Amino acid sequence: MTESALGVLKVLDLSEGISGPYCTRLLAGWGAEVIKVERPGHGDCARSAGPFPDAGPHQEKSALFLYLNTGKKSITLNLGTTTGRHLLVELAKDADVLVENFKPGIMHDRGLGYAALEEINPRLVMTSITAFGQDGPYRDYKSSGIVGYAMGGQMWVCGQPDRAPLNSAIAIPEYFGGLYGYASTMLALRYADDTGRGQQVDVSILECLAASHQFTLTWPAYSNSLLVRPGWPGFRAPLSFYACKDGYVNLRLQGIEMPFLAFLLDMPQLADDPRFQTLEARSENIKVLEEIVAGKLANMSKKDVFRTAGEWRALCGYVATPEDLLSDPQYLAREFWTEIEHPAVGKLPYPGAPVKMTETEWWNGRAPLLGEHNEEIYCGRLGYSKDGLVRLRAYGII
């Protein structure tokens, strides 16, 4: 692993949930040693979030935790105790990176703010990912996925015009926080390599969202106009979803090539039907065309439609379920899935490297059990004896 991009890096991961852990998942994947510091007892809050196997919740069986924490080590540490904070400082002395997503001020209140850590390790990069950032009027406000999606401007444009705005329900805000967190960590590491100085990076998830869309901000800025629901997909050239016999596809009928559509639907007469030949004529008769398309697609398979469209170089997507994804020929051909064995849940397919790099290997380790590496780190790294470890445990520090 020394030949890898991050092979010599030591990362202390105090984060939990999704944003920080996705950042450190990428660090671990590209070869860094990531030591995850968890609260004794419950550990990372993701351990109590699902999905779980049918048998129900179990702290070693959360799909969310297992996915986000591949390739990391886990130690337990109670940062509410003096000894716990002392141990963290010991670990921070030779760390390159510390990632945390506590509410702003918590690290400082525990004597673990950047100014304090910088004194013992001037090269340390501290990546702080929070909902609203380290300052400003909403700094101490509570957030959640739906709040981030709402305030970043994404939710207002999502959904139907005559219904309430629609949350994505997937963890887009948190993942954006993790991704910007990763980029900022790499930027700060480069700066540390150049100058010998570390720094704290303030990543605000609200700003990650506000920086990651199009039209929503530029339209009001340029012409005081607004993108409205249903947002981009309905924007002037609608991409419509049609029901097939086994799910959904989306097609853009406005600009579609009629010979392709004629072939797809096995209706040769469509190819030169005057009602659809020019863009103007098609706009006038779009309802007729939609009816024809919807009627035919209802008896076809979504994957067949998608493949035929792709071969004709026509824009189309099919709505893939997890089951579809795990058997999708493209994902299989590119070996995107990787089987990982875990003592609590056995062997399961995981998403592997998010991108393929020819020189930097992606590391597919499993997620750690809670406190699995206490002995390795406290005894092996910090020199505690086995008895010392027992005492730390008895005092509730680990």
Place this chain on the structure above:
Amino acid sequence: MSVSESPLQKLRVIDLGRVWSGPLTTRLMADFGAEVIKVESLAGRGVFSGPTSRQATLSEEFPDHDPGEYPWNRSSMFNDLNRNKLSLTLDLSMPEGADIFKKLVKISDVVVENYTPRVMANFGLDYAALKTVREDIIMLSMPAYGMTGPYRDFPGYGNTIEPVAGITNLVGYPGDRPHPLGMIAGDALAALHGVGAVLTALRHRRLTGKGQYIDLSQAETQTSIIGEYILGYGMNGKSPERTGNRHPWKSPHGCYRCRGEDSWVVIAVSTDGEWRNLCAAMGNPPWADDTKFADQLSRWKNQDELDVSIEAWTVQRDHYEVMHILQKAGIACGPVLNGREVLNDPHLNSRGFFVNITHPESGTHPYAGVPIRPSRSPASFRLPAPCLGEHNREVLGGLLGLSDAEIASLKAKKVIGDTPPDAPVT
């Protein structure tokens, strides 16, 4: 803040990116000090990245809706995604164009492109070719489905890739059909994974001296943010349900109408303690005492009814007002902001998130800044987005040492230029 203190100082990046994903990848590098040279074909500012003719203006937004004399330099989207960059026009299908491109690669560190996979190979400019010019070049390709596999040549934009990547299946009103995201997430997800990979490759190069090739499938980077659903399916064989504004266990959790037109607030209550605080903040209405809402599970089961009662309270108030009342009571809550409101949000503005940039042909406008704030090496805003071919002379003459006569000859042969071929005669 001078560029010399930026983390990407002395880094030269060639940006062949079109539309959104590619340009966003290189924008982040440009904001942190890299010299990013946009290599554009004269007709390249297509429908989404800046129209080339007045007819195409239907799909773009211009300052005060006015495309002006040079619409390709006035596109809000292009100008947003391409600040801090230089523009060189180059027809890569002509031997002279490809030749100049290679000369540029020789003195560059990174090449980013998001064409379909055949394009660079057709130009004779794929990674194998560029590596012979510059051994340690780092090249990022970011097509829809990756550089290999049966879908390799399938076209795709964010909103056709999101369904295939498994995202759309998870989005929708409960019980309803899959719903596309209003704002595509896919392009930004590809860009952020892409920039992370390039920065990783730069570190690899620093340690080993080796460049490398990065094959990014936009679909795979999107699937990477729903890993928990895939793994969950692997565990229990159950396809996840579309929860919309609901949450698997939190309640109340939803989007509630407020005073004013199309004005909404979201509220997420996680614990019984937060529920009691919510009741107190609403003035302890009698309905809240009903045993139907006494504990988390009961509230979750009766959330249709609960939502109606909560909305009766929110609808009398402004969405920001609701946020401040409930946040003071320790409840996660926020207004559903439209674009104008985001631009005016007091918190974002107090943090100086927006940057005003003056563009010579578009005027002065606020733009989203950078959500990454390193205390010692912050982003810098040095240049507005370039006009088409604005830096032809600077790059060709200054960087590559071509003579005035050589540049004039390239212009005469239409290898370079500053006006799209189908531009209206003015």
